[in-house]
Amino acid sequence: MRVRRLRAGLRGWGGVGAMAVVCALALAFVLLLPHTQSHDSAAPDPGGQSSQGTAQGLQARAGTCTDANAQDQSLSPSGADGPTVDAIRARGYLSVGVDQNSYGWGYRNPNNASGALVGFDIDLAHRIAKDILGDADKVQFRAIPTNERIPAIRSGRVDMVVRTMTITCDRLKQVAFSAPYFLTGQQVLAPRTSPIKGYDKTLAGKKVCSATGSTAYDHLSADKKDGTLPVSTDISTTVPNQLDCLVRLQLGEVDAVVTDGALAASQAAQDPAVELKGGTFTKEYYGVAMKLGADDLVRQVNRILENYRKDGGWKASYDRWLSATPGMDSESATPPTPNYR
Structure with a gap:
């Protein structure tokens, strides 16, 4: 029921095309x-x-x-x-x-x-x-x-x-x-059907998106260097705004998004085809x-x-x-x- 209510309340936001329009508008009004x-x-x-x-x-x-x-x-x-x-x-x-x-x-x-x-x-x-x-x-x-x-x-x-x-x-x-x-804290967002379980070894070989200048990217970069993340995890996809990562995910250009859990939850509300994977792995304010x-x-x-x-x-x-x-x-x-x- 809650998913249906969210989708009804967010008509025009859930689809890939609409999300792309939103991001285009964001650039136009930046x-x-x-x-x-x-x-x-x-x-x-x-x-x-x-x-x-x-x-x-x-x-x-x-x-x-x-x-x-x-x-x-x-x-x-x-x-x-x-x-x-x-x-x-x-x-x-x-x-x-x-x-x-x-x-x-x-x-x-x-x-x-x-x-x-x-x-x-x-x-x-x-x-x-x-x-x-x-x-x-x-x-x-x-x-x-x-x-x-x-x-x-x-x-x-x-x-x-x-x-x-x-x-x-x-x-x-x-x-x-x-x-x-x-x-809040950092968290992983991925398609419901994805085998990704969270911020762990299931990200091996996966392409992960984050926003440029975000604490999400800082954690991804540091954790890949120290071996916390699998060496095969691709963190090269960065975007100006974190919502752009959701569009990349919907288009199949990336396998997962890492962002603040509060923002990830809001993105999951925009598109019921994706969900939070695992808990938050940091504590941030x-x-x-x-x-x-x-x-x-x-x-x-x-x-x-x-x-x-x-x-x-x-x-x-x-x-x-x-x-x-x-x-x-x-x-x-x-x-x-x-x-x-």
């Missing part, structure tokens, strides 16, 4: 997605780094980071204003890098006549805009491919990225992160990414996340967008408890 109004120029650097010394200090502290505590490196919450927040308020809108083709997270619902972006990450971006600017609609969305998330932040094209972005030690050297807002040195913005976002968890906003968004994919009983169904440095 530069700019205004939500409420158009702006002719890229968003200016909202204050940038407060000082070179601050940025270097953040990088130095990130040097003590380990995979086990990467999510615990963010600044404590505060409502105090600063140069970055002041610049955003003076401009009058929040510029946010998002995905537009990840079902449940950030996507254009084909059954929505307005064509507005919807999803769990989109809800969070609206909440941040509401708390900083007093209006949830004062947000400009920019579609950012996976491998462009960090460059978009560092160049000042966006104030932040809210796009299923895992907090890692390497990324902490390049951008600042909020406290974690979602728990999504965070809101911002520019190094934008301490006032980081602290404000952490304050917003604290309130978002406490007032039920996080849970309401999860129930609406994700309860049918990771599930109500999933470890991901509870927001992670933050620890600040």
Whole structure:
């Protein structure tokens, strides 16, 4: 029954042809997605780094980071204003890098006549805009491919990225992160009829797809080098956006996809011919990414996340967008408890 409901709710998404159209649209709209109004120029650097010394200090502290505590490196919450927040308020809108083709997270619902972006990450971006600017609609969305998330932040094209972005030690050297807002882990997606059982020896001789610049590819590359993955596993297929891997899988160009379990579950919901294989083999946390040195913005976002968890906003968004994919009983169904440095 649930499969039929999902397929009914996602008419136009399940087929290969429709998925290819979606990916083509993603490329066409990759530069700019205004939500409420158009702006002719890229968003200016909202204050940038407060000082070179601050940025270097953040990088130095990130040097003590380990995979086990990467999510615990963010600044404590505060409502105090600063140069970055002041610049955003003076401009009058929040510029946010998002995905537009990840079902449940950030996507254009084909059954929505307005064509507005919807999803769990989109809800969070609206909440941040509401708390900083007093209006949830004062947000400009920019579609950012996976491998462009960090460059978009560092160049000042966006104030932040809210796009299923895992907090890692390497990324902490390049951008600042909020406290974690979602728990996930890497997982394998493959056709239901595939002999692949999970992230194990059944991937021998198989072609695996991942997104360029993703933690999935980082794990595949490292594990193949150290022998965790069979030497015959082909990990050469990489794409700008993780949804492109699903299209490659549907077309038979690859045998499996490795991506975050939360995203893999959403892709399985889009196409009942594929399924998750085995459990997650890592533990990872999504965070809101911002520019190094934008301490006032980081602290404000952490304050917003604290309130978002406490007032039920996080849970309401999860129930609406994700309860049918990771599930109500999933470890991901509870927001992670933050620890600040």
